[in-house]
Amino acid sequence: MSLNRRRLLQSAVAATGTVSIAPWLIAQTAKEQPELSADVAIIGGSLGGCAAAIGALRRGLKVVMTEETSWIGGQLTSQIVPPDEHGHIETHGSNTSYRKFRNDIREHYRQEYPLTDAAKANARLNPGGGSVSRLCHEPKVALAVLNQIFAPYLKTGQLRLLLETVPVAAEMSGDRIASVTVQSAKSADKHVVIAPYFLDATELGDLLPLTGAEYVTGAEAKSETGELHAADQAEPDNQQSFTACFPMQYVDGQDFVGDKPADYEFWRNYVPDLTPAWSGKLLDLHYSSPRDLKPKKLDFDPTGKPTKALNLWLYRRIVDASNFVPGTYEGSVTLVNWPQNDYMLGNLVGVTPEEKQKHIDQAKQLSLSLFYWLQTECPRADGGSGFAGLRLVPEMTGTKDGIAMYPYVRESRRILAEFTVKEQHVGRQQRSEITGLSGNDLKAAQFSDSVGIGYYHIDLHPSSGGNNYIDFASLPFQIPLGSMVPKRIENLIPACKNLGVTHLTNGCYRLHPVEWCIGEAAGCLVSYCLEKSISPRAVRNTPDKLADFQRSLTSEGMELAWK
Structure with missing residues (x-):
């Protein structure tokens, strides 16, 4: 020694x-x-x-x-x-x-x-x-x-x-x-x-x-903690979803649509199996309102036009281009940490390193699929679909793929x-x-x-x-x-x-x-x-x-x- x-x-x-x-x-x-x-x-x-x-x-x-x-x-x-x-x-x-x-x-x-x-x-x-x-x-x-x-x-x-x-x-x-x-x-x-x-x-x-x-x-049993909202049975593997977050920028008039993500069809049609039930497909502008779990309408419009419901573009926007001298940014940037890219198909804790990495990779596929859906299929107020001017911003994440280098852990x-x-x-x-x-x-x-x-x-x-x-x-x-x-x-x-x-x-x-x-x-x-x-x-x-x-x-x- x-x-x-x-x-x-x-x-x-x-x-x-x-x-x-x-x-x-x-x-x-x-x-x-x-x-x-x-x-x-x-x-x-x-x-x-x-x-x-x-x-x-x-x-x-x-x-x-x-x-x-x-x-x-x-x-x-x-x-x-x-x-x-x-x-x-x-x-x-x-x-x-x-x-x-x-x-x-x-x-x-x-x-x-x-x-x-x-x-x-x-x-x-x-x-x-x-x-x-x-x-x-x-x-x-x-x-x-x-x-x-x-x-x-x-x-x-x-x-x-x-x-x-x-x-x-x-x-x-x-x-x-x-x-x-x-x-x-x-x-x-x-x-x-x-x-x-x-x-x-x-x-x-x-x-x-x-x-x-x-x-x-995971979740403790009500008999153990005495908590009003606790589960009836202890569920160590029942853990909150995590999220592979990403920033995206909108440049009006540009087309940044690339290749379809490998797992796009799976996530495009995925309906979370939850109790009480989720509002429908995960890649959608409806979600379960957290307080009462009723289906709630959201909006998404990066062009600056007013929306009737909460505009997800503004929710976690991290660059408002109007705060900067013109030309500093091609467009504003928002951070995507939304209900639509919460990953709930597996855990990061209590699993093998291989399974942990598998879930991280799948969470990234979910986020890339959400991004592609926003570019190509997201409903617009004018009746069209998608915002091709959206682009990933890898220069803000320090990663090649534009996804955060570590999952957002809850x-x-x-x-x-x-x-x-x-x-x-x-x-x-x-x-x-x-x-x-x-x-x-x-x-x-x-x-x-x-x-x-x-x-x-x-x-x-x-x-x-x-x-x-x-x-x-x-x-x-x-x-x-x-x-x-x-x-x-x-x-x-x-x-x-x-x-x-x-x-x-x-x-x-x-x-x-x-x-x-x-x-x-x-x-x-x-x-x-x-x-x-x-x-x-x-x-x-x-x-x-x-x-x-x-x-x-x-x-x-x-x-x-x-x-």
Whole structure:
């Protein structure tokens, strides 16, 4: 064993009170892979992983962070989805660092893009003007801002970033992670990462099975959780659909129609087998309205003409050409993350690597088929069909095919935590039934160990198990520290969608600003634990330490309660 590795393991001992290093680890004589050591290892460069790194680096920790793709930022970048946020986001209801990040995106446009004078002067610039968010923007801009944040730390070596790298093995010492082996997708080179703490910031909770951590997938049974909307039986393989997102641009008068996708006929005629029933064919301008599941009409028109129903072109538009000096863009660009390209025929979790890749490939075929259908068969208001001027925009995705480099993931493995957030804590209807309150008097459960806040309705897309939308109101909620403490493993912390929530409450904890809060809290927690030589579990269960940790969070701009 190298001296460096022994010292890092001894550091872990000092931080957590473990009395000895595992004998098998001390006696190891086999040739070891190159080692990387840090105060904290962040496995996964998701949005939560980036926020965790920001929190840890700000507090002076040395960080190693890996990322499966070539872009850090997860939902915002490699998955290319503009932020889904609550209506108060510009002023409160998120971390100061998150709002600064949003403002830095706007400032990047002002400094680097030829905006019109009106757009440049708009303090709340929405570059794409999409209706889903107050800040719809290109994924590369979010990536540029994140890279700018991390550049000084990379230069000094405080941060080591390994792109296109995945975890492949973990060494355990009792209930502690001793090291994680990561492998490069490009060269198959491996590194052994050693640190006192490991954060799982992967999109699918990939560290959990490698470390033997207890976790859950899919839908829990009502008898287990007591949730009003839970399933009658546990269904681990019943998971939310994922989406192969893509941006597309419209150039009036052009014809970009290419070859028909290989699986076009299948997807053109596909009718989802869901309960309650879907509205008809998936490739159609009707869908099941999430709240009441009745067929609902949508419209699609990229030409700018007014529509009677919601125009999908405007919904997630990430470039509004009118915000830029004429000639900057040939046409506006929208991001396609719609009901029509939700993939529900299989899962990314709980399957073999081969099956996982098969589902990703099929999801891409669905998205390419939807794109071709929009070009050729989508009904137009004038009675015609299709918009031949639509084109894919691979220069915005960093991929050859114009599809996002990673699927948009809505549901991960979730740790079995000291505390699990359930519907009765945050769901409006069940909270009202429990408390007898309504209106402004009705609040989500208050958590004394809060480390952040968030707000979004409970939004579950159609699932691989055949459920149609599950969508109902929630209340502004808190993120309890107990949901970030695994039941058994002492130095593993979730920093993403893999915290202690249920299939249902994941539906409101999975959104961009909430994931940021989870990640930043995780990064700060490691710093506090190392400084005080205390475990995360002890922080949560020692009142004076918990209060001290929470004061440190609020001093750094993290909101712990709704005003």
